[in-house]
Amino acid sequence: MSTWPDTRILDLLGIEVPIIQAPMAVGTTPAMVIAANQAGALGSLPAAALSIEQLRESLSVIRAASNRPINVNFFCHQPPAPDDARDQRWKALLQPFYRELGADFEAPTPVSNRAPFNDEACQVVEAFRPEVVSFHFGLPEKALLDRVKATGAKVLSSATTVEEALWLEAHGCDAIIAMGIEAGGHRGMFLSDDLNTQIGLMALVPQIVDAVSVPVIAAGGIGDARGIVAAFALGASAVQVGTAYLFTPEANVSAAHHYALRHAQASETALTNLFTGRPARGIVNRVMRELGAMNPAAPAFPRAGGALMPLKAKDEGGFSNLWSGQALRLGRDIGTYELTRQLAEQALAKLT
Template identity: 65%
Template sequence: MWPDRRIQDLFGIPLPIVQAPMAGPNLAELAIGAMQAGALGSLPCAMLGVEQALAQCRQVREATAAPLNLNFFCHRPPEPDPAREAAWRDRLAGYYREYGLDPAMPLTPSVRAPFDEAYCELVEQVRPQVVSFHFGLPAAPLLERVRAAGARVISSATTVAEARWLEANGCDAIVAQGAEAGGHRGVFLYDGPLQDGVSTQLGLFALLPQVVDAVRVPVIAAGGIGDARGIVAAFALGAAAVQLGTAYLFCPEAKLSPMHRQALREARDDGTALTNLFTGRPARGIVNRLMRELGPMSPLAPEFPLAGGALAPLRAQAEAAGGADFTPLWSGQAARLGRDLSAYALTRSLAEESLAMLARAAG
């Protein structure tokens, strides 16, 4: 009854729904609920060490043998830039003094590990059905080992050029990530400072049909999809599946702070922006004090993922006082469509409501 079964057949899943990998709030419990309902469950590994990721995989496999997606970043580690980091700390110094902190205090660097030999060995041990990447693809030798482990490979594209590059470099399917999506943009081919390129990023309904026309592999639609209406529309534009992230943040299995959960419940349609302040790469989140006062995009923010190091003491102080002034509140533009359902119930509801809508449209 689904218009396009290519993703279901490729991944071995009953439903053409992917629970988006969301580093931080997305651990085993969320993936398990989605998987048991028939979606492709995802575990993001960018903020997990190898042993932590392995423990999460074991927890999933104790609950279900359904297809699993392991997600990794594959950015280039940043080059040290002491002048830029000093300028960033200087820009934040007023906030440090406001909270009684020394602007020159020692900092713990913010770390996001790219896909490497150790993560590749994890894939070879776990042998997930799908491995997804953000910010392009890893080096060819590592990618060949992922494929040899039996995994289907997918990655995110924010432009037609990125989609063509991903297909040419061996992706089995492509996630077309519209600018509405929460969290980090998957940009990897932009020539220049990323903060200068966000204004040209396409929304999903403009991006999706162009990507579908440009590649032969099936396309997964992501960005601003929060209910059956978005799912049906994505299929009408040529998608073979959909990926939802923000919708799953409302699930009780999502590991969110009370402040983040409340911000999502109160989110406005115009209440998010793309920002590089928290990590150094453009990512969509709910506008808070830091974004309002510094502007969401700053050339001073150090390269990904270093920007977060200087914010960590401020975030800790503000959160201890019950505030989210310096906390990334990742969210897509369709948060107002969120429902307080379990991951299992949300997945089943999305599928049933979409099929009913497709049946009505077919007459």
């Protein structure tokens, strides 16, 4: 493929096209990672929702099928202190739904968990030595980060503001993912919890590019070649694409999520804390409409999701997180390999 106008990410990560397949806990499979790799992009495996055994198994499958660079993504949040009273108030708010759907309100509440990066996860990194390790919600403690860097891995993390980008550069990131407000899934915000000050990608990318010396990867609302070209025009060295990959046959999404992605309007996504306790963008469904997308009663991340699990079992579409970015209407039913190659070829044709 012809030369890209900015090759810093290609050189840094050892990939052929400046596209990162986003590490989406809902949707990503080893098959998606492998296909993205084979197309020359950086395939990304999300680890936060996997057990250590599942992480090892997934990495074994990917490594057996591809010798190209891979990215493993981890959350690095601080688990909240137990707050039984808040948990009970939250479940009580959901009681009318339990009654209506016939779910057992008196049964123990399932546990909703997202594991932060820790010693066990770091041991997996040291064993498999992925070429790239990325983080969400900042970076882990220095001792763990030093161990990751000692494997030779390049380190990425998401910034939702210029201040976060500067912090990430100062703490050792090799490149920064500029995450616009348009992006699907969890906001990567970690220096502030004020959603009102979050920035759209068009304004965020050039300001981060001007503020840091490391390469910048644009993420949020990019679903076709036009978005890639725009990101490069703003100074980005690569893009991270998520929602478009949820339309591929390699994606593992529920039937309700599959339907919603193909039928929701572009205006029907919103930021919500109902499903995990942290703001994340998804397609608006019943529980978001009836409780409000952002509800202060929701327990702290990641505890909010437990009480919703029995309701999700009864009504998948109404009570599960249907993560999606704002560019969902650009999605097409096409394979991961084909999508990646088309995005790259069409964008390069516009750039050269």
